[in-house]
Amino acid sequence: MKSIINDQVEYDSTRKSLKHGDTTIILSPSTARLLDLLITHKNQQLHREFIIEEVWEKHGMVPSGHSLNKSISVLRKAFSELGAENPIETLPRQGFLFHAAVRDASTSSSEDQDRRLVPKTEMAVPSRKAKYVKIFVLILLIALIASTFFIVKTFNTGTRNFIYIRTVGDCQLYTADDNNADKTKAFLSSDMWRKVNSVCHSGKKTIVFYDDNNLSASNSLKENFLGVCSLDKRGAAHECENYIY
Known part of the structure; x- marks a missing residue:
């Protein structure tokens, strides 16, 4: 497995080597x-006793404090020869602290290779964040078109028009112009x-639209339709809830 230490030194744990540029050190x-x-x-x-146990004793070796100090010195010298700061x-x-950024070299290499394979004339692939922004804008546009369509449909559907009934609190009530007073009274009760x-x-601010679904003289369903839409600051309908009862 290959790792990159501090974005500079490549460590190959299989070959037991440290490398930077043309210089390679075998450990x-x-x-x-x-x-x-x-x-x-x-x-x-990491405490000295823990390091000695993991590195030497578990592998059947009888170490000493001098063995640990010597290996630490070898690593520091190797990083120095490779032009890297001592990590x-x-x-x-107490012991030692290895403060370094370490990443998988194979992942980095594959990403670099992928970037090299992309022709310079190709457009860059949008990031995930950019895709989410585009999706959000698309949804917002659809919602705006839908709300506009709802208002147009509500107040102008062919030969049928819709009339203002009254204001109740923050609501403006409308109904189809072929609903008579008795139907409106029945709805309000x-x-x-x-x-x-x-x-x-x-x-x-809210628009409430009521219709008895009198689509034709032969219609036998006699279902009532109710639409409740909030109005934004510009007076456009949104967050509509529709009911059939």
Whole structure:
């Protein structure tokens, strides 16, 4: 496995090598195990006893404090020879801290290769954030068109027009012009109106549209239609709720 340390030094744990530019340094097995341990626990304080156990004792070796110090020194010298800053900090009487950014080199390489394969004349692929912004704008545009269509349909549908009934609180009530006074009175005393008229006292300007669905003389469904739409500051309808009862 290859890793990039501090965006500069490539570490190949299989070959036990550190590389930068044309310079490659091969590490001993124990020094490579030490570096693996430091990378695994990067930015964490590691006690000397823990390091000695993981790097030497678990592999059947009898180490000493001198072995650890020597391997630390080898790693520092290797980073120095590769032109990199020393990433290993000594914590007196405690242990060591490996403060470095480490990323997978294979992922980086594949991404770089993909970028090289894209012709310069091609447009860049939009980021995920840009896609979400475009989707949001599209939804907003559809909602605006739908609200405009609702208003046009509500107040002008062929030969039928719609008339203002009255204002109740924050609501403006409209109905089809072929609904007579008795139908309007029946609607204003219906259970459905009592169910929804609380919106007229919510502080939001609202349009309420009522129709008895009298589509033709032969229509036998006799369903009532109710549309309740909030008005924005520009007077456009939005957040519509439709009921058939």
